[in-house]
Amino acid sequence: MNPVQLAIRVLRGDSRSRMSALFTAAGVAVGAALVLWLAAVPGALQSRADREGWRQADFAADKADASVVVAQTRDNVGAQEIQRFDVARLKPNVPLAAGIPKLPGPGEVLLSPALAELAASLPADQLADRFKGRVVGQFGPEALKFPEELVAMVGHDPAELGENGAPRTGLAAARSGYINKLLVVLSQIGLVVLIAPCLVLVASAARLTAARRERRLAALRLAGATPQQVVSMTATETAIASVVGVVLGVGLTFPLRYLTARIPWDGGTWYPSDWTPSALMLTLVLVVAPALVVGAAVLGLRRAVSRPLGAAQQQTRRQPNAARLLWLVGAAVVFVVGLSQARSGGDSQMFVVLFGLAAVAVSLVFVGPLVTSLLGRMFVSRWQSPSTLLAGRRLRDDPKAAFRASAGVVLAVFAGSLALAMFPSVESQIGYSNGRFRDGVYVAQGAGLSEEQVNGLRSDLSQRGINAPVVAIAEGSIGTSVRESTTAMMMTCTDASKVLGARFDSCRPGPAIYVPQAQAVDATRLKFRAYSVPDMPEDGLPLPAAVSVREYQPTGGFHGILVDPSLYPGISSADTVAVVTSPQNQDVVHTMLVRNLPGVSLYSNERYDARADTLSGDLRRATLIGLSIATVLGGVSAAVASAGSVVDRRRTFGALIAAGTPVRVLTKALRREAMLPALVATVGAGLAGVLVGSGLVTLIQGHLALNPWILTPVVLGVVVALIAAVACGPVLRKITARDYSDE
Amino acid sequence: MTEPILAGRGVVKRYGDVTALAGVDITIRAGEVVAIVGPSGSGKSTLLHVLAGILPADGGEVFLGTKPITKLSETERSKLRRSEFGFVFQSGMLVAELTAEENVALPLLLAGTPRNQGIAAAREWLVRLGLGGLADRRPGEVSGGQLQRMAIARALAHRPRVIFADEPTGALDTRTGEETITALLTVARETNAAVVIVTHDESVARRAQRVIEMRDGLIAVRAAA
Numbered sequence: 001m002n003p004v005q006l007a008i009r010v011l012r013g014d015s016r017s018r019m020s021a022l023f024t025a026a027g028v029a030v031g032a033a034l035v036l037w038l039a040a041v042p043g044a045l046q047s048r049a050d051r052e053g054w055r056q057a058d059f060a061a062d063k064a065d066a067s068v069v070v071a072q073t074r075d076n077v078g079a080q081e082i083q084r085f086d087v088a089r090l091k092p093n094v095p096l097a098a099g100i101p102k103l104p105g106p107g108e109v110l111l112s113p114a115l116a117e118l119a120a121s122l123p124a125d126q127l128a129d130r131f132k133g134r135v136v137g138q139f140g141p142e143a144l145k146f147p148e149e150l151v152a153m154v155g156h157d158p159a160e161l162g163e164n165g166a167p168r169t170g171l172a173a174a175r176s177g178y179i180n181k182l183l184v185v186l187s188q189i190g191l192v193v194l195i196a197p198c199l200v201l202v203a204s205a206a207r208l209t210a211a212r213r214e215r216r217l218a219a220l221r222l223a224g225a226t227p228q229q230v231v232s233m234t235a236t237e238t239a240i241a242s243v244v245g246v247v248l249g250v251g252l253t254f255p256l257r258y259l260t261a262r263i264p265w266d267g268g269t270w271y272p273s274d275w276t277p278s279a280l281m282l283t284l285v286l287v288v289a290p291a292l293v294v295g296a297a298v299l300g301l302r303r304a305v306s307r308p309l310g311a312a313q314q315q316t317r318r319q320p321n322a323a324r325l326l327w328l329v330g331a332a333v334v335f336v337v338g339l340s341q342a343r344s345g346g347d348s349q350m351f352v353v354l355f356g357l358a359a360v361a362v363s364l365v366f367v368g369p370l371v372t373s374l375l376g377r378m379f380v381s382r383w384q385s386p387s388t389l390l391a392g393r394r395l396r397d398d399p400k401a402a403f404r405a406s407a408g409v410v411l412a413v414f415a416g417s418l419a420l421a422m423f424p425s426v427e428s429q430i431g432y433s434n435g436r437f438r439d440g441v442y443v444a445q446g447a448g449l450s451e452e453q454v455n456g457l458r459s460d461l462s463q464r465g466i467n468a469p470v471v472a473i474a475e476g477s478i479g480t481s482v483r484e485s486t487t488a489m490m491m492t493c494t495d496a497s498k499v500l501g502a503r504f505d506s507c508r509p510g511p512a513i514y515v516p517q518a519q520a521v522d523a524t525r526l527k528f529r530a531y532s533v534p535d536m537p538e539d540g541l542p543l544p545a546a547v548s549v550r551e552y553q554p555t556g557g558f559h560g561i562l563v564d565p566s567l568y569p570g571i572s573s574a575d576t577v578a579v580v581t582s583p584q585n586q587d588v589v590h591t592m593l594v595r596n597l598p599g600v601s602l603y604s605n606e607r608y609d610a611r612a613d614t615l616s617g618d619l620r621r622a623t624l625i626g627l628s629i630a631t632v633l634g635g636v637s638a639a640v641a642s643a644g645s646v647v648d649r650r651r652t653f654g655a656l657i658a659a660g661t662p663v664r665v666l667t668k669a670l671r672r673e674a675m676l677p678a679l680v681a682t683v684g685a686g687l688a689g690v691l692v693g694s695g696l697v698t699l700i701q702g703h704l705a706l707n708p709w710i711l712t713p714v715v716l717g718v719v720v721a722l723i724a725a726v727a728c729g730p731v732l733r734k735i736t737a738r739d740y741s742d743e
Numbered sequence: 744m745t746e747p748i749l750a751g752r753g754v755v756k757r758y759g760d761v762t763a764l765a766g767v768d769i770t771i772r773a774g775e776v777v778a779i780v781g782p783s784g785s786g787k788s789t790l791l792h793v794l795a796g797i798l799p800a801d802g803g804e805v806f807l808g809t810k811p812i813t814k815l816s817e818t819e820r821s822k823l824r825r826s827e828f829g830f831v832f833q834s835g836m837l838v839a840e841l842t843a844e845e846n847v848a849l850p851l852l853l854a855g856t857p858r859n860q861g862i863a864a865a866r867e868w869l870v871r872l873g874l875g876g877l878a879d880r881r882p883g884e885v886s887g888g889q890l891q892r893m894a895i896a897r898a899l900a901h902r903p904r905v906i907f908a909d910e911p912t913g914a915l916d917t918r919t920g921e922e923t924i925t926a927l928l929t930v931a932r933e934t935n936a937a938v939v940i941v942t943h944d945e946s947v948a949r950r951a952q953r954v955i956e957m958r959d960g961l962i963a964v965r966a967a968a
Contacts, residue, residue, distance in 0.1 A: 386852040393840035397881070655836035658797050659898075660825025661853055662818070 007236035020647075021241040024293070027640060028245025031202035032289045033252040034629065036277045037260065038194050039285075040253075041187045044274040048266075049179045052145045054097035055083070056178055058169045066167030067091035068103065069158055071599025077127050077587075079610050081267050082115065082150040084130075086598045088158040088165060095170030099143025103171070104155030107133040112144055112151040125464065126587040130594040146268030156598060164446045164599030185350065185699060186426070190626050192354050193415035196361040197633040200408045202289065203296050204637045204644070235294045242293035246286055253277060263625070265618050320369040320399055327366045331359035339695050353699070360692055364414055364685055365407050371684065372406075372677040373399035379676065387665050391672035399677075401645060405724060406678040408637025409717045410685040412630035416713025417689025418696070419623050425702030427619060432612045433605035435501040435556030437578060440586070443499075444577045444593045445475075446600030449532075454577055457596040464592075466585045471495040472574035476530040478513075478561045480522075481539060487560030488528055490571065493552075499578040501556015512548035514562035521561070523547050528563055532575035543567060627713070631720055638724030642674050646731045653735050667732055671725040678721030686714040745772045748808060748937050749794060749905050755802030756789050756960075763789040765960040766803060771905065776928060776938045778948040781957035787941045788909060790957065794939065795828055795907045796820035807904075825853055829898030829936070831927065833910040835890040837882040843869060843893050844878040850901040868896040872926055888919035895927045899934060906931055908940040912947055924950050 010017050060066035067090050075082040087103060094103045104110050109131045111119065116138060119128040131154050139151055257275040277285075335356025341349040376395025383389040395402045437443055449472070458470050471491055479485025489496070493507035493514055504514060515521050529540030544567060552562065565571070577597065581589045593602060646653070653666055694704035749771040756764040763786045771777055771794075779787040792798040794805055799820075800813045807827060812820060824830075829850075837846045847865035852858070869878055872892045882890055891911060898906050908927065912920030924940075924947050931938045940947060948954050956963045 384858055386849060389841070389845060389852070390838065393838075393842075393845070397840040649839075652836060652838055655830070655832055656838065656849075657821070658795070658824070658832075659830045659850065660821050660823070660828070661849075662821055662825075665853060 004232065004236045007233045007240070010233075011237065011240065017237070020644075021237065023640060023644075024238065024241035025245035025248065027201050027204060027636075028242045028289055028293055029248035029252060030633075030636065031198045032246045032249025032285050033256060034198045034633070035195055035289075036250065036253045036281060036285055037256055037275070038191050038198075039281050040275045040277045041191060042184070043276075043278060044260075044270060045179050045183060045187060046176070047274040048145050048270070050176060051099070051142060053176070053178075054100065054143060054171045055085075058095070058172060060167040060169045063090075063167045065169055067094045067170055068168050069161050069165035070168050070171070071161055071165040073599065073601045074611075075130065075152075075590075075594055075602055076607050076610065077118065077122070077150070079614075080118075080150055081611065081614075082152060084594070085151075085153040086156055086161055086165065087153055087171075088156045088161045090158060090167070095172040097143055097172050099140035100153070100171060101137040101140070104133070104136055104153055106155050106157045106160070108136045108155040109133045110137050110139060110151075110153040111135055112139045112149055114148040115150040115152055118150065125591050127591065130591045132595055132598075141271060145266075146270055148268050154598065161599050185696075186422075186622070188350065188354055189357065189418075189422075189696060190622070192358045193361060193411075193418055194626060194629055194633075196358065196365075197408050197411040197415065197630055197637065199292070200365065200411055201633050201637045201640070202293060204404060204408065204641045231298055234297050238294050238297040239290055242290040245293075246289040249289070250282060250286060263621070265621075267614050320373055322370065324366050324370045327363040328360070331356060331363040334359050335692065335695065339698065342699055353696075357692060357696075360688060361411055361414060364410055364681075364688060367684075368403040368407060368410055368677065368681050369399040371680055372403040375676055375680055376402070379672075385668075386661075387668035387672060390666070390669035391676065394669075394673050395677060401648075402673055403677050403681070405638045405641035405645065405674050406681050406721060407641075408634040409678050409721045409724070410634075410681045412627075412634030412720070413682040413713045413717035414685040414689040414692075415630040416627050416716065417686040417710060418693040419626055419689075420710050420713060421690045421693025421704060421706075422697050422702070423619070423623055424705040424707065425697040426700065427616055428705070429700065429702065430612045430615045430619070431608070433557075433608040435605065436558045437499055437603070437605060438501055438556065438580075439605050440581050440583075441499045441604060442579045442581055442586070442589055442593055443603040444579075444597045444600040445603060446575060446597060449574050449577060449597060449600070451572065453597055454574065457577065457579075457592055460592045460596060461579075461589065464588060466588060466592075468582075468585055468589055469495070469498055469580045471499050471578045471580075473499075473576040473578060474530040474532050474565075474571055474574050475576050476528060476532075476540070476563075478526055478528045478540070478563065480525045480527070482529075485529075485540075488563050489558075489560060489576075490528070490530060490563040490565055490568065492564060493550075493562060496552075496562050498580050500558045500562075501554070502558045503553040503555050504562075505553065506550040507552075508550075510548070510564070511544065511566040512550050512564050513543065513567070514550050514552045514564075516554050516559050517551045519551075521549060523549050526561075528568065530568075530571050530573075530575075532573045533571055541568065627716075631716055634717065635720040635724055638674065638678070638721055639727040642670070642724050642728045643731045645673075646670065646728050646735070650735055653732065657735065663732060667729055670728045670732065671722070674725035674728070675718070675721055678725075679718055682714050682717035682721070685717070686711070689713065745774065746808075747771065747806075748773045748775075749939075750806045751790070751794055751800075751803065752806070753803035754790070754793055754800045754805060756786075756793055756798060757801050763960050764793065764800075767960070767962055769794070769955065769962065771937045771939060773904070773937055774932065774935045775953065776931070776940070776951045778940045778942055778951035778954045779957060780942060780945075780948050780954060781963070785957040786960040787957045789960075791907055791909055791939060791941045795830070795905075796823055825850060826901065827904050829901070829903035829906040831891065831894045831898045831906065831908040831911045833913040834887075835882060835894040837890065837893060837897065839882055842879050842881060843874060843885070843896075846882065846893060847896045847900050850897060854901055865896070865900060868900050869893070871930065872896050886919075887915050888923055891915065891919075891923045892926050895923070895930065899930050899936065902934055903936055905937045905939060908938060908942075910942060911940065912942065912944055917946065920944065921946065 011021055055072060069088045069090060071086040073084045075084045089103055089105060096103060131152050133154060144151060257272040260275045261270040261272040338349060338352030338356040342353045372395050376392050376399060379388055379392030380396050383392050454472050461468055474490040476488050477485040478488035493504045497504040497507060513523065523543055527540035527542045529536055579589050657663060690710060697704060747770045751767055751769040754764050754767040767790055779790060781787045793800050796812050804811050804813050812823060844862055844865040847868050848861035851861040851864055866878055869875055872895060874889060874892055877885055877889060912923055915923060928950060940951060942948055
């Protein structure tokens with residue numbers, strides 16, 4: 001009988017080997033599915049970016065080259081964002097991306113299916129009226145970021161768009177859509193730190209009941225089997241389980257796509273096809289996963305192959321030495337070098353950082369047995385109860401096996417601490433409204449709004465019985481020179497007190513400038529420059545002599561200088577219109593603004609904060625999903641390894657139970673055995689996570705902000721380890737006194 | 744003749760449809776050495792397990808002295824095994840990670856003996872069995888004979904009334920087996936513990952005061968050695 005036949009026979013005949021193979025297959029399946037899922041993240045982001053590539057491409061340097069003028073703005077309805085494109089054809093043939101059926105002409109509108117449905121379901125003055133014209137078609141999925149994205153393309157005459165559009169050669173898809181660099185970095189980091197626990201799970205599954213296998217193989221070696229036969233037998237046994245597992249894992253990826261597609265990100269869900277792993281990645285996982293499992297199992301056989309007698313008699317194992325610390329030091333050096341290179345050398349150096357990050361994660365698994373051994377030594381010297389003695393000796397005698405249960409938890413804690421160390425810094429980069437304008441004020445900003453347009457807005461509002469103050473503002477700068485200037489807004493102080501985040505107690509009619517309280521200015525040297533006046537001198541126009549300078553109290557985010565319009569009677573055009581709304585008329589005002597001022601970008605504190613809330617929610621969700629995956633992986637690895645360690649010592653436990661050892665003593669010993677290294681290692685992993693996280697935030701120009709939440713992964717890790725340790729109980733309770741005579 | 748220390752009356756044990764013990768009567772007296780022999784599947788190990796309280800009997804009764812033990816809960820039987828019985832298994836079945844002295848001290852520690860006293864007592868037992876120099880060795884670091892003597896020390900450390908030995912020489916060569924049995928019987932005699940040995944080995948059986956041969960779940964032959 002050749003080794004392969006022998007392995008198959010073992011799997012057929014021995015129920016525990018079969019159970020072990022099933023566990024291995026399940027572990028490999030979960031690991032492979034997760035790796036494929038994680039590896040699909042960058043591709044999914046890229047697919048989304050590619051579909052919206054037409055929105056960011058084909059800009060024309062010269063208007064003569066342009067075939068279309070496009071004003072791209074963000075609008076919203078409730079908390080949902082609308083991507084709006086006001087377009088005006090300049091040439092007959094405009095290249096269009098897939099998913100855009102035609103370029104709408106003046107009076108024509110294209111809507112995405114979700115927006116068309118929503119517009120039909122709401123009163124016209126709350127949404128549909130924003131898009132002047134007849135709906136002539138719908139966007140196809142190829143041009144949408146996500147299925148329920150709200151996109152509108154409104155056709156105009158070129159004159160209607162004025163200066164608010166950008167000349168473009170077309171609306172064709174870019175070769176590769178742009179992804180936010182921060183997202184790329186975060187997804188790569190997430191990928192690296194989560195793949196490590198996946199590999200630990202796979203390795204734990206591969207090493208399940210390793211001691212039993214080792215004894216069996218050692219017996220075969222003693223009976224005359226060659227090392228090659230023993231290795232072949234193990235390779236066959238694990239290859240069968242891992243191939244079944246990896247095929248199952250790859251199969252799982254497909255239904256998992258539909259589940260993942262439902263997770264909202266950046267305002268919407270996904271197309272399931274976004275999450276389809278690439279053929280290269282599928283092939284890699286199909287080949288590498290079984291190779292890793294077989295490799296891990298064969299490497300674990302070194303003792304049975306080289307010293308079969310020692311393995312058969314379960315002689316003491318070689319202790320991990322302090323040289324393992326060098327792994328951690330080396331990994332830390334690679335990481336720090338990578339960081340410094342990435343900070344100075346850009347994206348191309350990111351590989352070194354990620355390699356360093358992976359190396360730190362792996363080195364934690366290398367250092368773990370050393371810590372476990374030291375811990376065991378301490379407990380062996382100080383034990384007072386049999387359970388502490390049993391646990392301490394196990395930790396001391398076989399620290400690698402004892403740590404195996406904690407490895408997944410350690411990596412999960414490392415990933416969690418790293419994520420939470422980075423989270424406040426990443427979140428702080430999300431821009432919330434600065435309170436420059438008051439809450440409830442809708443602000444339309446564009447290049448040169450005509451008086452006619454503003455009057456049209458006032459008229460439309462008045463026709464609908466809405467008495468909302470409409471304030472036209474000329475924004476600009478004021479200072480002694482272009483370099484030494486500050487923001488300025490031209491409007492009356494009465495209007496300013498309605499729309500700006502400031503208190504104008506000294507407001508009186510008449511020519512004056514208003515400066516922030518306690519700010520000294522020399523008005524004789526100041527010059528005002530309005531952005532909406534194209535032919536204004538670069539330095540601006542000087543203020544009239546003996547201008548009155550009054551103070552205002554900044555109460556929000558406005559800290560600029562207010563210029564009364566009577567100071568410059570010649571400047572009549574505005575570039576910003578602010579409308580004070582009430583909750584009752586907000587939607588209608590919004591619609592009228594968008595309808596009357598095509599191509600302007602709309603701002604309100606609420607809209608801005610809603611967008612920031614979406615980003616913050618995405619970040620929290622991604623962190624939570626990552627932490628949950630890490631926790632589940634760590635927990636499953638710990639449970640599998642702990643349960644496996646009980647099964648491996650089934651006979652000894654059986655004998656102890658037969659001799660009257662209470663099961664609760666053994667349970668307590670097992671819990672201590674699982675908990676003690678987890679307790680120490682998770683604290684160490686938490687610390688390592690925070691340190692690595694503090695390094696990574698420097699890549700996004702952030703800084704470490706510690707808060708009590710940073711302890712969550714450590715606490716969670718200990719709880720997970722405890723649960724996994726408790727999971728040994730049922731396995732142990734299945735062992736009876738008669739099991740000593742088993743095998 | 745001494746009083747019976749352990750007795751089985753009409754003991755029945757079934758595994759599904761298979762009757763392993765079909766009404767066995769047996770009496771063990773203090774200090775007595777009884778060997779149970781018989782072919783594989785005859786019920787000798789099952790009898791040992793039922794007498795030791797490892798398995799509950801399905802019928803009949805087992806008495807420790809005058810106390811019936813069959814109806815005791817698993818916890819109570821476990822306590823009984825810990826305090827009144829000692830066990831010597833084939834291949835020792837010691838805890839691989841513990842040193843010899845820790846293995847021997849384990850029953851004492853489980854009974855609540857403080858660490859120092861337990862370890863001191865264990866060392867005495869190791870010296871008594873000729874293993875004084877191996878106190879710090881692990882089970883995997885000693886020979887088969889030494890391993891079994893360690894197991895004997897562990898079985899006797901808490902001074903049980905009965906020692907159950909399940910194929911104690913099964914994994915040893917003849918000479919080492921004889922040495923091991925001599926060691927077991929010597930220390931058992933010194934503590935007046937009864938010894939019940941399940942064995943296939945005739946030379947071991949010959950050392951017993953009484954040999955019981957099992958066939959098909961019943962005692963076929965009782966013979967004085």
